[in-house]
Structures are given as structure tokens and as C-alpha cells.
Amino acid sequence: MIGWLLRRLAQIIPTLLILSVMIFGLQQLMPGDPALILAGEERGDPVVLAQIRAELLLDRPIAEQYFVWVSKVVQGDFGFSWRIRMPVSQLILEKLPVTFQLATMAFVIAIVIGVPLGILSAVRRDTPTDWLANAVALAGISTPNFWLGIMMILFFSVNLGWLPPSGYVPLTEDWRASLATTIMPAFVLGSGIAGVLMRHTRAAMMTAMAQDYVRTARAKGMAEGVVVLKHAFRNALIPVVTLGAIEFGRLLAGAVLTEQIFTIPGFGKLIVDAVFNRDYPVVQGVVLATALIFVVLSLVADLLYMAINPRLRQA
Amino acid sequence: MTPALAVTGLTVSFATDRGVFRAVDGLSFSVAPGETLAIVGESGCGKSVSSLAIMGLLEGNARVGGDLRLAGQDLLAMTPEARRKLRGADMAMIFQEPMTSLNPAFCAGNQIAEVLALHRGLSRHAAYEEAIRALDQVRIPDARRRAAQYPHQLSGGMRQRVMIAMALACRPKLLIADEPTTALDVTVQAQILELLDELKRETGTAIVLITHDLGVVADHAEQVVVMYAGRAVETAPGEAIFTHPEHPYTIGLLGAAPRLDGPRGRLASIEGTVPDPMHRPPGCGFAPRCPFAVAECTVTDPALTMLAPGHAAACLLAPLEAA
Numbered sequence: 001m002i003g004w005l006l007r008r009l010a011q012i013i014p015t016l017l018i019l020s021v022m023i024f025g026l027q028q029l030m031p032g033d034p035a036l037i038l039a040g041e042e043r044g045d046p047v048v049l050a051q052i053r054a055e056l057l058l059d060r061p062i063a064e065q066y067f068v069w070v071s072k073v074v075q076g077d078f079g080f081s082w083r084i085r086m087p088v089s090q091l092i093l094e095k096l097p098v099t100f101q102l103a104t105m106a107f108v109i110a111i112v113i114g115v116p117l118g119i120l121s122a123v124r125r126d127t128p129t130d131w132l133a134n135a136v137a138l139a140g141i142s143t144p145n146f147w148l149g150i151m152m153i154l155f156f157s158v159n160l161g162w163l164p165p166s167g168y169v170p171l172t173e174d175w176r177a178s179l180a181t182t183i184m185p186a187f188v189l190g191s192g193i194a195g196v197l198m199r200h201t202r203a204a205m206m207t208a209m210a211q212d213y214v215r216t217a218r219a220k221g222m223a224e225g226v227v228v229l230k231h232a233f234r235n236a237l238i239p240v241v242t243l244g245a246i247e248f249g250r251l252l253a254g255a256v257l258t259e260q261i262f263t264i265p266g267f268g269k270l271i272v273d274a275v276f277n278r279d280y281p282v283v284q285g286v287v288l289a290t291a292l293i294f295v296v297l298s299l300v301a302d303l304l305y306m307a308i309n310p311r312l313r314q315a
Numbered sequence: 316m317t318p319a320l321a322v323t324g325l326t327v328s329f330a331t332d333r334g335v336f337r338a339v340d341g342l343s344f345s346v347a348p349g350e351t352l353a354i355v356g357e358s359g360c361g362k363s364v365s366s367l368a369i370m371g372l373l374e375g376n377a378r379v380g381g382d383l384r385l386a387g388q389d390l391l392a393m394t395p396e397a398r399r400k401l402r403g404a405d406m407a408m409i410f411q412e413p414m415t416s417l418n419p420a421f422c423a424g425n426q427i428a429e430v431l432a433l434h435r436g437l438s439r440h441a442a443y444e445e446a447i448r449a450l451d452q453v454r455i456p457d458a459r460r461r462a463a464q465y466p467h468q469l470s471g472g473m474r475q476r477v478m479i480a481m482a483l484a485c486r487p488k489l490l491i492a493d494e495p496t497t498a499l500d501v502t503v504q505a506q507i508l509e510l511l512d513e514l515k516r517e518t519g520t521a522i523v524l525i526t527h528d529l530g531v532v533a534d535h536a537e538q539v540v541v542m543y544a545g546r547a548v549e550t551a552p553g554e555a556i557f558t559h560p561e562h563p564y565t566i567g568l569l570g571a572a573p574r575l576d577g578p579r580g581r582l583a584s585i586e587g588t589v590p591d592p593m594h595r596p597p598g599c600g601f602a603p604r605c606p607f608a609v610a611e612c613t614v615t616d617p618a619l620t621m622l623a624p625g626h627a628a629a630c631l632l633a634p635l636e637a638a
Binding site: 211212213215216217218219220221222223231234235308309310311 | 370372399400401402403404407408410412415416417418419420421422429430433434465467478481482
């Protein structure tokens with residue numbers, strides 16, 4: 001078990017190395033010269049441009065730029081934002097809790113809606129309950145986030161005046177206001193994931209319910225609720241956990257459109273702004289942090305598999 | 316003495332897209348406590364459906380008729396909830412596939428403890444201790460260690476022992492064993508059947524043993540019901556089925572036909588297949604495959620007729636020796 005964990009952690013290093021090359025390489029393909037953007041009014045002055053380029057090492061070979069960046073990152077130094085004049089690590093630490101709160105709320109909403117609906121529709125397959133659940137899931141999947149977001153703002157903020165249309169209040173400051181500002185974007189993000197989760201839960205539950213051990217549980221006299229929720233659901237969890245980990249990772253990577261609509265200052269907004277400003281250190285830092293989140297989540301998912309499936313525990 | 320299980324005129328039919336089809340048609344038998352009754356037949360003859368009907372485990376599209384009594388209690392008159400409470404407590408079942416019949420997510424001990432906690436109201440801990448004793452009773456060595464293991468860590472024979480321990484944990488009046496040894500190695504088969512015999516003697520549980528293997532029947536069953544196409548075609552005491560088989564189908568299963576008219580009497584296998592239950596031929600269901608069939612067999616449907624005490628066959632030509 002310890003050996004497995006160490007091996008699994010060691011695998012993270014090459015993954016991140018490959019990712020760092022990709023992040024750096026792809027960024028070079030972006031059109032536009034950062035020096036020109038940073039020079040602003042003085043963009044016509046070659047001396048200023050040369051000075052900026054020298055300062056930011058833009059005049060060095062790409063390989064050299066890459067190694068300078070990576071060697072700093074390894075020491076925990078993500079660099080300095082060219083535009084906002086703040087350490088990238090500080091920016092990330094500032095935005096991460098916002099995105100984490102939004103992602104967690106969206107994820108909880110998705111699970112609370114998607115999983116029970118999936119179980120219900122598998123147990124009541126081919127009945128009106130199943131059809132209705134599927135229709136709800138399909139609506140969740142196929143409604144564009146930006147549209148749902150705008151409609152919710154129109155209804156709950158403009159018409160009813162119940163919730164603030166935009167902005168963000170940190171949890172630590174005022175938790176009620178914080179929830180009020182994040183509940184709509186969280187629902188927008190969660191509803192789509194709920195649909196996907198419902199479909200996966202339904203499929204996994206139908207497979208599990210057809211297994212011999214479910215018949216055994218019934219032969220033991222177990223109540224139907226125990227048969228479904230204990231014997232079948234436990235075995236249906238693996239595909240659900242896999243999907244959950246991926247979706248949670250995507251939520252943490254930031255929801256660009258939704259954050260834009262509700263003006264939530266999270267990861268999504270940070271990276272979009274950084275890309276438009278050719279703020280390379282921020283783009284690199286945020287993407288790398290996102291990648292790290294994904295890697296950690298997949299490790300968590302693997303640990304969960306082992307908790308769920310005893311067959312995986314010995315390996 | 317009240318039989319542990321009395322089945323009278325059991326019918327099971329399924330509503331399908333093609334119409335209603337009758338999987339079991341008027342099956343009757345009874346088993347006394349501590350006795351084994353074997354139901355023998357090819358796949359599709361209705362033997363598994365019958366056992367699931369007795370347990371009350373058929374899907375919603377099945378209709379069950381007739382009279383089923385477990386130690387005198389009318390099973391079909393009960394509410395589903397009352398029947399559920401009997402399952403695992405007074406009547407239990409083990410299945411053909413020990414590989415897939417145990418839940419892979421729970422250890423053996425917990426799967427047995429679950430029944431004990433449910434039906435005997437034992438605490439978690441007490442139920443687990445009792446589960447270890449149940450494993451010990453089915454001759455699993457080192458039961459405490461085995462109880463903590465998961466199905467994938469156990470061999471096929473071991474898993475079937477766990478299933479048996481689980482089924483017998485609450486001392487049921489009836490155990491239905493549906494092809495309990497078919498998926499196991501030959502040596503393990505013998506051990507499992509021997510174990511069932513021993514436990515039957517120890518606990519007085521009645522066993523309905525479902526099998527397609529007459530060899531299994533010989534040593535382990537007091538009574539035999541041979542089923543063909545949803546009906547009992549012959550019922551006999553365990554030994555009589557070998558010494559005096561009366562129905563041509565039974566003879567076919569035994570692979571040895573009596574010499575009726577000279578050297579052409581040997582049946583190596585039974586030609587043809589079970590008739591389509593949606594289009595049952597008139598007359599005897601076995602007539603199209605029967606080497607002895609006469610013209611009348613395709614017209615008259617024979618009823619189960621008593622030929623000797625405890626021995627009945629549904630064949631116009633029976634008793635064969637007299638023909």
C-alpha cells in the first residue's frame with residue numbers, strides 16, 4: 001500500500017514535466033508580442049521594447065526561457081505577473097479559494113440531484129419516473145451555461161430581487177452573502193454535471209441490479225431499499241467516482257463563461273485576463289496549478305476505488 | 316408430519332411480447348424435513364423458474380398459480396413483505412454461480428452476518444461472531460481469517476461453502492439448491508454434496524436439489540422429480556429412478572434404454588430440442604423426440620399416473636416393461 005502510494009506519487013513528476021513543456025510550447029504559438037502590450041504608449045520606441053525584452057528574458061532562446069522558468073517553479077517560485085505586478089503564487093492563492101468554493105457547491109448540487117435521480121430511474125426503468133428523470137437530465141446537459149446563467153439573473157435578481165446578480169463575497173467575510181453570490185453560478189455549473197452524473201449512475205445501477213449478488217441479497221430477505229442502496233449501489237460507485245473526479249477537476253480549473261457572467265473573481269477569469277494580456281507567467285502558473293489539481297484528484301479517485309472495490313486493494 | 320414444502324399444481328407463466336408463455340405447468344411435489352428431493356431436467360424445462368417461484372424471486376411479469384405451502388403456511392396468500400421475512404430465515408436458496416452470487420464489495424463474514432442481523436436481530440458484533448461459527452460449520456478451516464476475506468480471495472468451492480453457510484445461518488426449514496455444483500470441479504462437487512447431506516442430517520432442513528445431472532441424484536436424493544417442458548413427467552423414489560425408469564425421457568437422461576424390440580434399443584443422446592413453450596404440440600410434449608412414440612402419443616396428453624407406491628409417470632406406454 002505504502003509502496004503503491006510512493007510509486008503513484010513518483011508518476012506525478014513525469015506527468016507534470018510533460019505538461020510544463022506543453023504549456024510553455026503552446027504559449028509560444030499565441031499571436032502577439034508581450035513586449036508590445038507591456039510597452040503601452042511607448043510601443044514605438046525600440047529602446048523601451050528591447051529593455052522590456054531583456055528584462056523578461058524574451059530575447060533569450062526558448063529553451064533557456066523554459067529552463068529558467070522550470071528551475072524556479074521547482075523551488076516554489078512561480079514568477080511575477082508582468083501585468084498585475086504581483087507574485088503569481090499570490091494570485092493563485094487569492095483566486096483558488098473562490099473557485100474552490102464555487103466548484104464544491106456546484107459539485108454538491110450535481111451529486112444531490114444526479115445520483116438519486118440516476119438510482120431512481122434505474123430502479124424504475126421504463127416507467128414514467130424513468131422518462132421524467134431522463135428528460136430532466138437531458139435538459140441539464142443540453143442547456144448552455146451562459147443562457148441558464150442569464151435567465152437565472154433575470155428571474156431571481158431582476159424580477160424577484162432575491163439574489164445579487166453579480167459579484168463575490170468571501171466566505172470568511174459573511175457566509176450568508178457569500179452563499180447568496182455563489183448559489184446561482186453553482187447551480188448553473190452543477191445542473192449540467194448533474195445530468196451527466198444521472199446518466200452514468202443510471203447505467204451503472206442497471207448493470208449492478210442485473211447481477212447475481214443482487215438476487216442473492218433478495219434471497220436473503222433484504223428489504224428492497226437495502227438491496228438497491230447497499231448491495232447494488234456500492235458496486236455501481238466506481239464509474240460514478242471516476243466521472244465525479246473528472247468533473248470536479250474541470251470545475252476547479254475554472255468556469256470561464258459562468259465566472260464571466262456572474263463576475264466571480266476565480267481561476268477562470270484570472271486565466272482569461274492573463275491570456276488577453278499575454279501575461280505569460282500567470283498563464284503558465286495557473287495552467288500548471290490546474291494540472292496539479294487534476295493529478296491530485298486522480299490520485300484521490302484511485303484511493304476511493306480501493307476503498308470501494310476490495311479487489312484493487314491488494315495490488 | 317407436515318411437509319417442509321408442499322407444492323400443488325404450481326403454474327408459472329410470463330407475459331411476453333409474443334403472448335403468454337407457461338414455463339411451469341401443474342407441478343406438484345412435497346418434501347419432508349430432513350429429506351432431499353431432486354428436480355432433474357434439461358435447461359429450459361422450468362426447474363429454475365419453479366424454485367424462484369417458490370422463493371418469490373421472480374420478476375414482475377411472472378404469474379404464479381397453484382398452492383405453495385412452507386411448513387403449512389400458504390406462501391401465495393401472504394403479503395410480499397411477509398414473504399420477504401421468510402426468505403433467508405425459513406427458506407433459503409443457493410445458486411449455480413458461486414463466482415458471481417456473492418457481493419464482491421463485502422467480506423464473506425459480513426455477508427453472512429447481514430442475514431443474522433436481519434432475521435435474528437443480532438448486533439453487528441454478535442452477528443459476525445455467529446457468521447464465523449457458520450463458516451466453521453460448513454467445514455471452512457481457519458474460519459475467522461476466511462470471514463474477513465472478500466469473494467475474490469476465495470476459491471469456487473469455498474465461495475459455495477460461504478453461500479451454504481449464509482443460506483443455513485438462520486436454520487431454514489427449506490433450502491433450495493439450484494445446480495449448486497455445476498460450476499465447480501468434480502472433486503469439489505462431491506465435497507459440496509456431501510456437506511449438504513451432513514448439514515441436512517444435523518439441522519433437519521429439507522433440501523430441494525435442482526440439477527441436470529442424474530449422477531448427483533443417485534447418492535443424495537430420497538425423491539426425484541423429472542421435469543420436461545414445464546411438467547413433471549416422472550416422480551419416483553431416488554433408487555427406483557435408476558432401477559425402473561418408466562418415462563422414455565428419464566430413460567434418455569439415463570442414457571440407457573431397455574431392450575424393447577431387439578438390438579436397436581440404445582439411446583446415446585436425446586435427439587431434438589425442448590418444444591417451443593408458445594407452440595406446445597398437442598398430445599405428449601415429448602412425443603416428437605420420443606423413440607417409442609406411437610400414433611396416439613401425438614393426440615392424447617398423458618397425465619401423471621401412479622405405477623407403484625411413490626412412483627408415477629406421465630406416459631401412455633408406461634409401465635414400459637409391460638408394453
